[in-house]
Amino acid sequence: MSVHSRPVLAANWKMNLTPAEASSFLDAFLNRYAPRDDRSVILFPSALVFAGVRDRVQPRSDIRLGVQNVSTEEKGAFTGENSAAMAAGAGASFVLVGHSERRHAFGETDVQVAQKCARVVAHGLVPMLCVGETIEQRERGETAEVVLHQLRTGISMLDRAAVRDIMIAYEPVWAIGTGRTATPGDASDVHLVIRAALAGIVGEEARAIPLLYGGSVNAKNAAELLAAPEVEGLLVGGASIDPVQWAEICGR
Numbered sequence: 606m607s608v609h610s611r612p613v614l615a616a617n618w619k620m621n622l623t624p625a626e627a628s629s630f631l632d633a634f635l636n637r638y639a640p641r642d643d644r645s646v647i648l649f650p651s652a653l654v655f656a657g658v659r660d661r662v663q664p665r666s667d668i669r670l671g672v673q674n675v676s677t678e679e680k681g682a683f684t685g686e687n688s689a690a691m692a693a694g695a696g697a698s699f700v701l702v703g704h705s706e707r708r709h710a711f712g713e714t715d716v717q718v719a720q721k722c723a724r725v726v727a728h729g730l731v732p733m734l735c736v737g738e739t740i741e742q743r744e745r746g747e748t749a750e751v752v753l754h755q756l757r758t759g760i761s762m763l764d765r766a767a768v769r770d771i772m773i774a775y776e777p778v779w780a781i782g783t784g785r786t787a788t789p790g791d792a793s794d795v796h797l798v799i800r801a802a803l804a805g806i807v808g809e810e811a812r813a814i815p816l817l818y819g820g821s822v823n824a825k826n827a828a829e830l831l832a833a834p835e836v837e838g839l840l841v842g843g844a845s846i847d848p849v850q851w852a853e854i855c856g857r
């Protein structure tokens with residue numbers, strides 16, 4: 606099955622689900638969601654829960670895994686960090702890079718986001734680069750400018766072939782965890798801008814790059830978001846830690 610079977614349905618568990626809770630989640634989810642080859646399902650558990658989840662989904666080759674963050678550094682004295690090499694060795698295929706919570710709660714800079722993308726690619730993993738504007742930026746009419754700046758700086762250390770293999774998640778900050786979802790039209794508008802910018806960089810091959818939407822996605826609004834032009838996947842937080850809702854989103 607292609608990594609890029611679309612839609613791409615990705616669960617960002619954030620700092621939720623202990624090992625025991627993840628195990629209960631998987632009991633419920635794997636029972637409810639049968640393998641489908643017309644979509645990609647990706648789980649992003651916390652690093653401490655990763656190995657348990659990996660072992661548990663091992664018989665399910667339709668479910669792929671990623672980590673939520675890696676260090677900008679290759680290895681060494683960086684207490685508390687996890688490296689891209691560790692993620693690759695542990696069985697991850699994807700890494701979230703530049704999530705707005707990393708940017709805003711941990712002060713991650715554009716340069717660090719670019720370094721992480723490069724580090725991730727160097728270890729054969731696929732970065733899922735997250736971009737998105739704040740409410741203030743949207744109200745000032747700066748959405749496209751902000752998103753394109755984050756996109757261009759995020760991929761600035763990648764060569765053309767690597768850019769073709771990434772995934773992008775557009776997550777407006779005002780829609781994350783707020784219950785305020787972007788309309789399908791809002792999402793499409795920004796995805797079109799991103800697609801055009803990618804086409805300017807890698808040409809026709811930009812079509813190969815899945816563009817996901819994230820921000821207050823749930824089982825009720827998932828279908829209409831996925832039906833919007835240029836929305837080829839969803840990156841889901843809160844609703845992805847509820848196995849019933851997540852199975853509904855994946856199975857719809």
Ligand code: 13P
Nearest residue numbers: 617781782820821842843
């Ligand atoms: P919510 O789905 O909880 O709004 O989170 C979205 C998100 O940040 C996924 O990365």
